Amino acid sequence: MANGVLYSLSYDLMDDFVPISLLASEPDLILTRKTMSASSLKELIDWLKAHAETATGGTSGVGGPSHVAAVLFQEETGTHFQLVPYRGAGPAIQDLLGERLDVMITGPSVALPYLQAGKINAYAVTTGHRIAAAPEVPTTDEAGLPGFHVDVWQGLWAPKATPKEIIMRLSAAAHDALADAGVRQRFARPRHPARAAARPGRAARLPEGGDRQVVASHQSGEHQRRVTMRLLRQLLGRRPSSPKRAGPELCRQPTPGSEARRCP
Numbered sequence: 484m485a486n487g488v489l490y491s492l493s494y495d496l497m498d499d500f501v502p503i504s505l506l507a508s509e510p511d512l513i514l515t516r517k518t519m520s521a522s523s524l525k526e527l528i529d530w531l532k533a534h535a536e537t538a539t540g541g542t543s544g545v546g547g548p549s550h551v552a553a554v555l556f557q558e559e560t561g562t563h564f565q566l567v568p569y570r571g572a573g574p575a576i577q578d579l580l581g582e583r584l585d586v587m588i589t590g591p592s593v594a595l596p597y598l599q600a601g602k603i604n605a606y607a608v609t610t611g612h613r614i615a616a617a618p619e620v621p622t623t624d625e626a627g628l629p630g631f632h633v634d635v636w637q638g639l640w641a642p643k644a645t646p647k648e649i650i651m652r653l654s655a656a657a658h659d660a661l662a663d664a665g666v667r668q669r670f671a672r673p674r675h676p677a678r679a680a681a682r683p684g685r686a687a688r689l690p691e692g693g694d695r696q697v698v699a700s701h702q703s704g705e706h707q708r709r710v711t712m713r714l715l716r717q718l719l720g721r722r723p724s725s726p727k728r729a730g731p732e733l734c735r736q737p738t739p740g741s742e743a744r745r746c747p
Contacts, residue, residue: 503639503650504657507670509590510610510634511552512620514603516582524606524626531562531586538564540586541575549575552588552609552633559631579603590635591616609633 513524521527531538542550545568553566567584569575572593578584580602587594588609595616597603607626608614610633623631639657641650660666 499643500640501643501645501650503641503653504661505636505638506657506661508634508636509592510608510614510632511549511588511590512594512598512608512617513556513606513623514576514579514587514589514594514598515606516579516585517601517603518582519585519604521606524621524623524628527586527606528560528562528628531560531564534585535563538562538585539583540564540566540588541579541584542566542568542587543572543575543589544568544570548635549587549589555633556588556631559628576603588633607631 513527515521515527519527519530521530540553542553544550549572550566550568557563564586567575567578569578572589575584575587576589576593576597579587580597591608591614594603594605598605598617598620605617605620607623607628608617608620609623609631611622611624613620613622623629639653641653661670
């Protein structure tokens with residue numbers, strides 16, 4: 484859906500497709516390097532405000548889910564730290580482990596091995612209830628940032644002209660598959676448990692607020708506009724210069740006779 488905001492497409496994402504079923508969703512974890520002094524989400528927000536000129540946060544790439552989540556976090560908390568884009572969440576979290584980054588917002592499927600090993604800190608999960616894979620991590624509601632709910636969801640879609648009976652057959656098949664205990668177990672480790680978006684005989688639906696997931700916000704239209712514009716400014720390169728210690732922004736390896744280049 485981000486492409487529909489950033490680029491001119493030959494189709495309308497909301498009008499030219501119909502949902503078949505929600506397949507799975509995964510919330511994010513608000514993470515920091517191990518040596519971060521903050522002991523709670525509130526203290527982390529205070530720390531980020533106090534270190535606005537030097538604090539860095541990693542994202543999985545420009546315009547990706549973790550980038551959108553980080554921009555929304557900044558908007559919600561009034562923090563302004565440098566966001567460093569990587570080519571995927573894996574390289575980003577490696578620099579969080581190496582303490583070249585201060586903070587990162589990403590999914591449990593990426594972070595859990597390092598969190599369970601005690602190599603990084605988690606301050607909150609961005610959903611309304613705790614996750615089974617990390618029950619000790621409070622929700623954002625519990626941690627003092629109520630309503631900050633962000634998740635990444637995957638679903639099945641079809642062209643709008645697809646006959647309704649075909650949509651319902653596919654929806655029923657997806658529902659049956661997601662009802663299988665083995666399938667749900669695979670989704671739930673370490674991801675958030677899978678859930679079907681529609682039952683046989685009922686119209687498929689987007690997850691609540693699905694048409695607003697591009698800015699990961701359930702807030703007012705004006706709030707969404709601010710978040711979207713802030714994200715667009717970053718995507719267009721109107722970002723503050725990186726602090727000297729933010730080496731991970733060099734996302735391309737130098738070739739012989741050349742220097743490493745900054746991420747575009």
